[in-house]
Amino acid sequence: MKKNARVLGVDMVKFSKPGTNEPYEVMAAKAVKGALTDAGIEYREVEQAFAGYVYGDSTCGQRALYDIGMTGIPIINVNNNCSSGSSALFMARQAVESGEVECALAFGFEEMKPGALGSVWEDRTPPLGWMIDRLEEIDPNIPNSPEAIKMFGAAGSAYLEKYGANSNIFAKVAVKTRNHAVLNPYSLFNNKLSIEEVMNAPLLYPTLTRLMACPPTCGAAAAIVCSENFAKKHGVEHAVTIIGQAMTTDTVVTYENPMTLVGAEMTQRAAKIVYEKSGFGPQDIDVIELHDCFTPNEVITYEGLGLCGEGEAEKFISDGNNTHGGKYVINPSGGLMSKGHPLGATGLAQCTELVWQLRGQAGKRQVEGAKIALQHNLGLGGACVTTMYQLG
Numbered sequence: 001m002k003k004n005a006r007v008l009g010v011d012m013v014k015f016s017k018p019g020t021n022e023p024y025e026v027m028a029a030k031a032v033k034g035a036l037t038d039a040g041i042e043y044r045e046v047e048q049a050f051a052g053y054v055y056g057d058s059t060c061g062q063r064a065l066y067d068i069g070m071t072g073i074p075i076i077n078v079n080n081n082c083s084s085g086s087s088a089l090f091m092a093r094q095a096v097e098s099g100e101v102e103c104a105l106a107f108g109f110e111e112m113k114p115g116a117l118g119s120v121w122e123d124r125t126p127p128l129g130w131m132i133d134r135l136e137e138i139d140p141n142i143p144n145s146p147e148a149i150k151m152f153g154a155a156g157s158a159y160l161e162k163y164g165a166n167s168n169i170f171a172k173v174a175v176k177t178r179n180h181a182v183l184n185p186y187s188l189f190n191n192k193l194s195i196e197e198v199m200n201a202p203l204l205y206p207t208l209t210r211l212m213a214c215p216p217t218c219g220a221a222a223a224i225v226c227s228e229n230f231a232k233k234h235g236v237e238h239a240v241t242i243i244g245q246a247m248t249t250d251t252v253v254t255y256e257n258p259m260t261l262v263g264a265e266m267t268q269r270a271a272k273i274v275y276e277k278s279g280f281g282p283q284d285i286d287v288i289e290l291h292d293c294f295t296p297n298e299v300i301t302y303e304g305l306g307l308c309g310e311g312e313a314e315k316f317i318s319d320g321n322n323t324h325g326g327k328y329v330i331n332p333s334g335g336l337m338s339k340g341h342p343l344g345a346t347g348l349a350q351c352t353e354l355v356w357q358l359r360g361q362a363g364k365r366q367v368e369g370a371k372i373a374l375q376h377n378l379g380l381g382g383a384c385v386t387t388m389y390q391l392g
Contacts, residue, residue, distance in 0.1 A: 003228050004228075004242055005092075005097050005225050005241070005242050006227070006230075006241055006242070007351065007389070008039040008040075008041070008103075008230070009039025009040070009223070010223045010355045010356070011034025011035040011037075011222055011352060012031055012220065012345070012349045013027050013031050013219055013220050013221070015188055015217040015219035015340045015342055015345070016188070016217060016218050017188070017215070017217060017340075018111070018113050018218055020218075021217075021219070023111070024064065024109045024110070024111045024220070025064040028107055028109040028222075029064055029065075029068055030220065031109070031222040031348075032064070032105065032220075032222045035222040035224050039224040040235075041103070041234060043069045043071065044071055045103055046071075046073060046224070047073055047095075047103055048092070048101050048104045048105070049061065049074070049075045049076070049105040049106075050075075050076050050088035050089075050092050050104065050105070051065070051075060051107055052085040052086075052107070052109075052348070053077070053084060053108060053109055053110055053343070054079055054084055054344055055110060055113075055120070060109075061075050061076070061107075062075045064107070080379050080381075081380055081382075082293065082378060082379040082380065083346075083378055083384065084343055084344040084347065084379065085221065085346050085349070085350075085351075085377065086346075086351070086375065086377035086385035087247065087379075087383060087385060088106040088108055089106040089223060089245075090387075091106070092104035092105065092106040092223070092225040093225055095225075096225050096227050102227045102229065103227075104226070105223075105224060106222065106223045106348060107221065107348060108222075108347060108349075109219070109220035109221075109342065109345050110345050111218050112217060112341075114216065127381045128147055128151075128380055132147060132151070134255055134261060135151060143206065148293070148380070149205050149208065149213070149294075152208070152262055152293065152296055152297055153205030153207065153208040153296070154205075155259045155300060156294070156295075156299070156300075157206060157258070159296060162311070163313075165311075165313065165314040167199075168199060169299055169314050169317050170198075170208070170296050170299060171195045171209075172195060173322070174211055174212055174337060175192075175193050175195055175198060176317075177295075177298075177331050177335050177337045177338055178191070178337070179192060179323070180323070180331060180365060181333070181334025183332075184333050184338070184339075186333065187333070187334040187338045189215075189337075198212060207296075208294065213293070213294050213337075214336040214337045214340060214341045215340045215341070216340065216341060218342050219340070219342040219345045220342070221346075221349040222348060223348055223352065223355070226239075239392075240354075240389050241389065241391075241392065242388070242389060243277070243279075244273070244274040244388040245274065245277070245385070245387045246273035246277070247270065247384065248267075248269045248384045249266065249383055249384075251265070254266070254382070262297060262300070262380065263297075263304075263378045263382060264304050266382055266383075267305060267378065268305075270384045271304060271305045271376075274374075274386045274387070277388075278388040278390075280388060285307075285373070286371055286373065287328070287330075287370045287372075288305070288328055288330045288373070288374045289333060289335070289353050289373075289376070290330060290335070290374075291346075291377050293341055293378075295337065298330070298335070299313045299317070300313075305374065305386075307327070307330075324367070329367045332353070332362065333350075333353040333365070346377060347377040350377060354375055358370055358371070358373055358390070371390065372388065373389040373390075374387070375389070
């Protein structure tokens with residue numbers, strides 16, 4: 001019988017604006033050292049390491065870890081777009097649960113540039129090209145914008161049109177998220193917003209304003225993943241357990257509409273697998289960190305994760321079921337919208353927040369009585385990683 005992996009230690013550095021950050025290897029080393037200290041172990045006890053990042057040359061993972069130690073272990077670099085960090089976590093969890101190792105390290109980092117994401121390699125086939133082509137087939141008059149803005153903007157517009165929802169739901173989500181961020185010392189933006197401010201911010205795309213989009217930031221985060229025996233050997237009886245995890249990629253269904261093009265169906269399949277593996281459903285979840293690169297994606301993801309029924313997100317938001325006092329507390333950290341989105345670090349920062357929540361270490365933003373946590377991390381191109389955690 002397979003035994004679930006534990007998360008023994010976590011840490012992250014506060015994310016920063018591009019140009020104000022430390023070098024990637026410094027940020028990564030700080031996060032890894034913090035996770036080791038949190039776990040109460042030494043680096044020499046780590047048997048494998050998985051490094052998530054997107055913008056960097058090969059073996060950046062080795063360069064970062066060599067500042068901590070050179071123990072000769074396998075170090076594997078992972079690039080899965082915005083889900084690179086949680087993909088590293090997925091691989092670390094697999095390594096432990098397979099019995100290959102007792103202790104693995106997952107860490108992620110990113111040095112970003114200001115402005116919208118873009119391709120680095122202009123001399124070869126773009127990995128998202130087929131998605132843009134399909135989007136333009138669906139709507140030949142689609143506004144010209146940077147790739148991510150175009151895709152998530154179109155998905156948001158498609159949601160409003162299909163379900164007749166008020167466009168202010170995207171602003172309401174931004175306001176909710178910023179209210180959470182005020183309580184998080186790791187948040188980059190911690191001033192409250194009003195619906196009017198969000199709606200009147202400069203337009204990036206029809207129905208999508210600047211305050212509905214996350215900023216690029218630089219940062220790092222890390223998690224120590226181990227077996228139950230390893231945790232007990234170190235005197236930890238109630239480490240946070242990964243009770244279900246799934247990674248999904250695109251199928252032909254992705255071609256259907258703008259919402260499936262940005263991962264709605266990938267999310268739905270990943271969530272279903274995790275609920276089946278864990279034995280827990282949406283009704284059992286207390287706290288959630290989900291991929292809110294744009295607030296329309298958070299709205300679409302509510303339904304993909306089964307937190308509410310199809311077309312019911314507007315009522316879900318109006319009833320306050322995405323914040324303290326409602327059914328779930330979603331993105332208590334302030335999410336990507338408030339911390340920013342250093343691609344390789346994001347998934348492991350989500351993991352860090354949820355571990356803190358389940359341990360009761362989240363300070364003023366603590367979700368009272370949190371016992372079950374869900375993480376959702378999405379990378380276009382595509383990969384969706386969904387993870388369920390439980391204390392003990």
